[in-house]
Amino acid sequence: MTTYSIDDAAWGSPWRRRRVGEKMLLSLALVLTALLTPPWPGCVAVALFSVFLILGPARIRPSLLATVLVAPLTFLLLGTLPVVIQFGGDGWGVGPLRLTQEGLTTAAGLFVHGIAGTLAIMVLATTTPMIDVLTWLRGVHLPDPLLEVASLTYRLLFLLLATTIAVRGAQQARLGDEATFRRRWATVAATTGSIILRTWDRAARLQRGLEGRGYEDSLVTLAPIRRRSWSFVAMTAVGVSGVWLLCLAAA
Structure with missing residues (x-):
C-alpha cells in the first residue's frame, strides 16, 4: 500500500507538472549537501527544508510522509546499532557489550545524515511518478x-x-x-x-x-511538454546556498 500511496501522491502533486530535470536537480543537490555538510547544522537544515517542500509547495499529506519514513527509519536504526555497541573496552554496559560516548556521537551523526538524505530523495519520489523518471x-x-x-x-x-x-x-x-x-x-x-x-x-x-502492439526493442511513450521554471531553479539555488551559508556561519 505504501508504494501505491507514493505513486498516487506523485500523480496528484502540483509539482508533477514541473520538469523532471528541475526536480532531479533539487533532490540531488539536497542529497549532496546532506552528504558533505556536518550533521549540525547542515543535515538538520536539509531535513527541515525537505520537509517544508514536501508538505508545503508539493502538498503531500503529513500522514503519508510519516508512513513512508517508517521503513527507512527502521533500517537506519538497525544500521547504527553496530556503531553504538562494541565488545569490550571502556564504557557503559553489562558484560562484554559496551556503549561509548564516541560511538553514540558517531551513530547520531550517521543517523542524521541518513534522515536528511532520505528526505531529500523523498522530495523527488513523492512528486514524480516513475513513468516520468523513465521518460x-x-x-x-x-x-x-x-x-x-x-x-x-x-x-x-x-x-x-x-x-x-x-x-x-x-x-x-x-x-x-x-x-x-x-x-x-x-x-x-x-x-x-x-x-x-x-x-x-x-x-x-x-x-x-x-x-x-508490435513491441520489439523499446516501448516509447510521449512525454508532455513542460516549460522551464526559472523561479523553481532559483528557489533550488537559494535553498541549497542557504544551507551552505548556515554551515559556514556555524563553523
Whole structure:
C-alpha cells in the first residue's frame, strides 16, 4: 500500500507538472549537501527544508510522509546499532557489550545524515511518478535495455501489489475479524500460491499485449511538454546556498 500511496501522491502533486530535470536537480543537490555538510547544522537544515517542500509547495499529506519514513527509519536504526555497541573496552554496559560516548556521537551523526538524505530523495519520489523518471532518463540517452528492464520491473511490481491486495481483501472478507491467528497463518501458503499464479497470468497477458502492439526493442511513450521554471531553479539555488551559508556561519 505504501508504494501505491507514493505513486498516487506523485500523480496528484502540483509539482508533477514541473520538469523532471528541475526536480532531479533539487533532490540531488539536497542529497549532496546532506552528504558533505556536518550533521549540525547542515543535515538538520536539509531535513527541515525537505520537509517544508514536501508538505508545503508539493502538498503531500503529513500522514503519508510519516508512513513512508517508517521503513527507512527502521533500517537506519538497525544500521547504527553496530556503531553504538562494541565488545569490550571502556564504557557503559553489562558484560562484554559496551556503549561509548564516541560511538553514540558517531551513530547520531550517521543517523542524521541518513534522515536528511532520505528526505531529500523523498522530495523527488513523492512528486514524480516513475513513468516520468523513465521518460526523462530516455531523454538523456540512457540505454534502452536498461530502461526496459526498469520499466518491466516497475510494472510487474505493481501487478504483484494489485494481486496481493485483491487476494488479501478476499481473504479478509471470507475469514472476517473473528478468525484466530492460527487459522489466518494456515491460509498464508495457499494465499501465496494464488498470488504467484495470478501474477504470472497477468504478466503473461501483459507480454501478449506488448507483442500485439508490435513491441520489439523499446516501448516509447510521449512525454508532455513542460516549460522551464526559472523561479523553481532559483528557489533550488537559494535553498541549497542557504544551507551552505548556515554551515559556514556555524563553523
